[in-house]
Amino acid sequence: MADQEPIALLLLQKCAQVEAAAGLVTAVRALHGPSRTAPIVLLTEAEAKTDPKSSSVDAAIPIHCPADHAARELERWRPVSLxxxxxxxxxxxxxxxxxxxxxxxxxxxxxxxxxxxxxxxxxxxxxxxxxxxxxxxxxxxxxxxxxxxxxxxxxxxxxxxxxxxxxxxxxxx
Structure with missing residues (x-):
């Protein structure tokens, strides 16, 4: 199914189950087909920057930020038109x-x-x-x-x- 309907964006909420989230990220990146390249955005409890050296996610958005801010951040990850x-x-x-x-x-x-x-x-x-x-x-x-x-x-x-x-x-x- 991943090859037929590619994931456009994967949203993860940072929680106590860090290993489970990390496992999901690893599994998505290991897929064969378009879904493996999907952007991965992490919803966090506080303002956070992703560290490209240690992070396998592409961006972080604070979960408690104003809705318009979250919408603008998510809009930045809209799929590119072909x-x-x-x-x-x-x-x-x-x-x-x-x-x-x-x-x-x-x-x-x-x-x-x-x-x-x-x-x-x-x-x-x-x-x-x-x-x-x-x-x-x-x-x-x-x-x-x-x-x-x-x-x-x-x-x-x-x-x-x-x-x-x-x-x-x-x-x-």
Whole structure:
């Protein structure tokens, strides 16, 4: 079922059963198919930042924050549209674009590791910006372009847009 109806977003509430939540995160990431790339957001008791070096979740939202704040934070995790990519595939043909998208996915997976270590190769960031832009992933393009220009404050945005782009790529054209 995970391959037919991919998970768009997984929300976890931080609780005493940390091992159970960690097990669920591990299980989702081990899936074969699109659901393994779904963003994972943790609902926490207090304001918290996710540490990309030690966290397998993509974001944290305080459970007691105002509803409009929570809604804005969740909106940031809306799945990326594949419509621009489909238009490009319509012009150039699905074969060449599918190969480019597959290779971009491999590079973005590696880039997630680079982001987790807060180690940025500006040349690779520039190449990723170009590929993301060429294939219609505008948000990821902008985040990687900022990183390529030395904007270290863009790390969180690059993580977010890369996770969303990976999820879109996994859903396929």
């Amino acid at each position: 419509e621009p990519t489909r238009r490009i595939a319509g012009i150039l043909g699905p074969g060449p674009i599918a190969g480019m998208i597959e290779r971009l996915g491999v590079r973005l997976e590696a880039a997630m590791g680079m982001l987790a270590q807060e180690r940025i190769d500006q040349g690779e960031a520039h190449r990723l910006a170009g590929l993301c832009g060429t294939l219609g992933f505008a948000q990821a393009h902008a985040a990687w372009l900022d990183l390529s220009l030395g904007e270290a404050t863009s790390l969180a945005e690059a993580r977010r847009t890369t996770r969303l782009t990976l999820a879109a790529i996994a859903r396929g054209l």
